Amino acid sequence: MAGVAVLHGACMIVLAVDCMGGDxxxxxxxxxxxxxxxxxxxxxxxxxxxxxxxxxxxHERARVVPATEVVAMDDAVEVALRKKKDSSxxxxxxxxxxxxxxxxxxxGNTGALMAIARYLLKTLEGIERPAxxxxxxxxxxxxxxxxxxxxxxxxxxxxxxxxxxxxxxxxSVLKNDGQPTVGLLNIGEEAIKGSDEIKRAGELxxxxxxxxxxxxxxxxxxxxxxxxxxxxxVCDGFVGNVALKTSExxxxxxxxxxxxxxxxxxxxxxxxxxxxxxLKALQRRMDHRRYNGAAxxxxxxxxxxxxxxxxxxxxxxxxxxxxxxxxxxxxxxxRERIAHAAPxxxxxxxxxLAQPLPA
Amino acid sequence: MAGVAVLHGACMIVLAVDCMGGDxxxxxxxxxxxxxxxxxxxxxxxxxxxxxxxxxxxHERARVVPATEVVAMDDAVEVALRKKKDSSxxxxxxxxxxxxxxxxxxxGNTGALMAIARYLLKTLEGIERPAxxxxxxxxxxxxxxxxxxxxxxxxxxxxxxxxxxxxxxxxSVLKNDGQPTVGLLNIGEEAIKGSDEIKRAGELxxxxxxxxxxxxxxxxxxxxxxxxxxxxxVCDGFVGNVALKTSExxxxxxxxxxxxxxxxxxxxxxxxxxxxxxLKALQRRMDHRRYNGAAxxxxxxxxxxxxxxxxxxxxxxxxxxxxxxxxxxxxxxxRERIAHAAPxxxxxxxxxLAQPLPA
Numbered sequence: 001m002a003g004v005a006v007l008h009g010a011c012m013i014v015l016a017v018d019c020m021g022g023d024x025x026x027x028x029x030x031x032x033x034x035x036x037x038x039x040x041x042x043x044x045x046x047x048x049x050x051x052x053x054x055x056x057x058x059h060e061r062a063r064v065v066p067a068t069e070v071v072a073m074d075d076a077v078e079v080a081l082r083k084k085k086d087s088s089x090x091x092x093x094x095x096x097x098x099x100x101x102x103x104x105x106x107x108g109n110t111g112a113l114m115a116i117a118r119y120l121l122k123t124l125e126g127i128e129r130p131a132x133x134x135x136x137x138x139x140x141x142x143x144x145x146x147x148x149x150x151x152x153x154x155x156x157x158x159x160x161x162x163x164x165x166x167x168x169x170x171x172s173v174l175k176n177d178g179q180p181t182v183g184l185l186n187i188g189e190e191a192i193k194g195s196d197e198i199k200r201a202g203e204l205x206x207x208x209x210x211x212x213x214x215x216x217x218x219x220x221x222x223x224x225x226x227x228x229x230x231x232x233x234v235c236d237g238f239v240g241n242v243a244l245k246t247s248e249x250x251x252x253x254x255x256x257x258x259x260x261x262x263x264x265x266x267x268x269x270x271x272x273x274x275x276x277x278x279l280k281a282l283q284r285r286m287d288h289r290r291y292n293g294a295a296x297x298x299x300x301x302x303x304x305x306x307x308x309x310x311x312x313x314x315x316x317x318x319x320x321x322x323x324x325x326x327x328x329x330x331x332x333x334x335r336e337r338i339a340h341a342a343p344x345x346x347x348x349x350x351x352x353l354a355q356p357l358p359a
Numbered sequence: 360m361a362g363v364a365v366l367h368g369a370c371m372i373v374l375a376v377d378c379m380g381g382d383x384x385x386x387x388x389x390x391x392x393x394x395x396x397x398x399x400x401x402x403x404x405x406x407x408x409x410x411x412x413x414x415x416x417x418h419e420r421a422r423v424v425p426a427t428e429v430v431a432m433d434d435a436v437e438v439a440l441r442k443k444k445d446s447s448x449x450x451x452x453x454x455x456x457x458x459x460x461x462x463x464x465x466x467g468n469t470g471a472l473m474a475i476a477r478y479l480l481k482t483l484e485g486i487e488r489p490a491x492x493x494x495x496x497x498x499x500x501x502x503x504x505x506x507x508x509x510x511x512x513x514x515x516x517x518x519x520x521x522x523x524x525x526x527x528x529x530x531s532v533l534k535n536d537g538q539p540t541v542g543l544l545n546i547g548e549e550a551i552k553g554s555d556e557i558k559r560a561g562e563l564x565x566x567x568x569x570x571x572x573x574x575x576x577x578x579x580x581x582x583x584x585x586x587x588x589x590x591x592x593v594c595d596g597f598v599g600n601v602a603l604k605t606s607e608x609x610x611x612x613x614x615x616x617x618x619x620x621x622x623x624x625x626x627x628x629x630x631x632x633x634x635x636x637x638l639k640a641l642q643r644r645m646d647h648r649r650y651n652g653a654a655x656x657x658x659x660x661x662x663x664x665x666x667x668x669x670x671x672x673x674x675x676x677x678x679x680x681x682x683x684x685x686x687x688x689x690x691x692x693x694r695e696r697i698a699h700a701a702p703x704x705x706x707x708x709x710x711x712l713a714q715p716l717p718a
Contacts, residue, residue, distance in 0.1 A: 226611070
C-alpha cells in the first residue's frame, strides 16, 4: 500500500468509482463525480468503466481506468465473481488492493460487491465476515449506525461481536468519540429475550464491555434505532435489511400521504404553500439520499456501497462518505480496534455457521 | 362450547376482558369497556380482575368475574403460568375455554399471555405454534396483516407455512376476500435470497399455492409492508417484532419532528394552524391506536392482545377487533382453512426446532 501512503503524504485522497454500477450507471455517477470534484479540491477520482461511456467526462483530477464488463443488478454472485473478471466493479476494488486508491465506491449489486471485495481484499485478522454498516437519522438529531444490513443472513454470536467492534471503530472515527455506545437489537430489553444465538451474543458483548473493548449498553428494540438510544445497533443482516427497508417503506408512505392530502383542494394547496418551509425541513431530514453510502467493514481496504437507485445527489453523498473514511484513516482505526479486541475475538470459538464465502 | 352457541343464537357476543393488564390497568380498561358497551348494544363483557378495583363500574351488560392475582408486565412466563393461577389474565382466558366468552382481550405481558393461552386452550390440529398477527396501514389505504410479531423467535419453514394459512383465514374473514395474497418477507425478491430456512419456506408456500390453499405471490421486502404489495406478510417473530417496532420508532420521530418544526416561530405556528386539517388527517392515518389489537392465531379459542401502553381509545379498538372476530366466526374459519390445508401441513415434516412450550 505504498501508493496510498505517498498520496496521503501529498494530502490527496484518491477514490476509485465504479461508474457503471447501479440502476442508472453513468447518467448518475458522472454528474455526481463532477460535483464531488468541485467540492473537494484535494480529491482525485479514478473513473472505472467502459471507455466509450466515460469519453465525455474530463476533469484534471479525474482519470479513466478502463473496464470492459459490467456487473448487472441481477447477476448471480457467482457470475459476477467468476465470469466477469474485467467488470468495472472488480477493477475499482482492484485499485484499492493495488494501493492506487484509498477507497472504492459502487452502486452495483450488493451481493456481488461484497463477494468481489472479500475475494480481492480479504478480511482483516480476527474478522470472519465483513458487514455492511449504514447510518439512519434519529430523534436526537444525530445518526444511528446499524450493521449488518444484508451481507450475512445467518449470524452467530461471534459475528455479532465482530460487528460491534467494527461498528465502534467506524463511529469513533466519524464522530471522533472514543467510546460510542453499542446496543444489541432484540425483541425486549431484558437479557432473557431472543433466540439462543442472541442471548449468547449478549453474553459476549457484556464480556467485551467488561474488558473495556466496547461501550455495550444492553439490548435495544426496533424503536430505539430512531430514538437514538445507542450510537451503534448490531443485528444480523436479515433483520437489519428488513428494518431498513420497512423504514423506507413507511417514510415513502408518509411522504405520499402528505402530498395527497395537501393537493386535495384549494384550501389544502394554500396550506401547503404556507407550510412549505416546514415540509421542506421534514423532507430534508427524511431524505434518505443524505444517508446514502454504506461502509463494507472488516476488509483490508475501504469499500462503500451506494443504493442502486441513487440519484446524483445521493451518489455524491456516498463519495463523500468514502472520502471522510479515507481521510480519517478508517482502515487503520478499525484494524487497531480489532487488534485490541483480539484476545476476546479469539476466545469466542468459531461455530458451524462460520463458513467463508466461496473464493 | 355449548355456551357460546347459545349466546350466538341469541345474537350476543361475550368478551372476557383482563381489566388488570397493561401499563395502566383499570384506569384504561374500564373507560374503554364503558365506551365499547355503548357502541355495541349486542355485546356483553366479563370484567375479570380484583373485585375492589372493579367495584366502581356498573353496566347492565357487564359482570365482574373475580381474580385475585395480576400478571406484572415484567413477570417471567414461568411465574405467570405456574405461580399466579388466579391471575386476571388466566381467568379471562379460562372464560373462553369454558365457553362463557367467545374471545378474551388482554393488554398484559405478551409472553405470559401466549403461554397461558396455549396452555389452557391448546393449539388447533395441524398447528405447532400459535402466532401473533396485527394489521399495519399501507399506501393503498388498506391494511397489511403481518405475522408473526414476537411469539416465535426461531421459526422453521413449516411454521411459516402454518402462519400463512392462519393469516389467510384471518384476512379472508376480516376483508371477506376468499383468496388474500400472501408474501414471504425476505431480503430480495428473487427466490434464491435469504437463509436456507426462508428458501425452504418459499418452496412450501409455492407448493401450497399450487394446490390452491394459498394465494402466494412470492418474496416481498420490508418496504412492501407499507406499500401494500401483499395482504399478508409472513415472517418469524423476531423479524416481525423488529419491523413493527422500527416503524413505530420512525413514526414517533416524524411526529416529534413536525411538532418541533411547527412550533419553532410565529410564522411556523401560523402555518401549523393553516395546515391543521392535513396534519390531523396524517395523525389519524398514522395513529397506531387505530391498529391496536393483535390476534393470537392457531389456538382453540380467540385471544386478542392489546399494546401494553394502550390508552382507552386503543384498548377499545382491541375490544372491537375481538368483537369482529367473534361475530364473524373467525375460529371456525381458521379451523376450516387449516383442515383444507391439512395434507400439506402434514407433508411438511416436523423439524428439531418444533418444540412445544413447557406446559
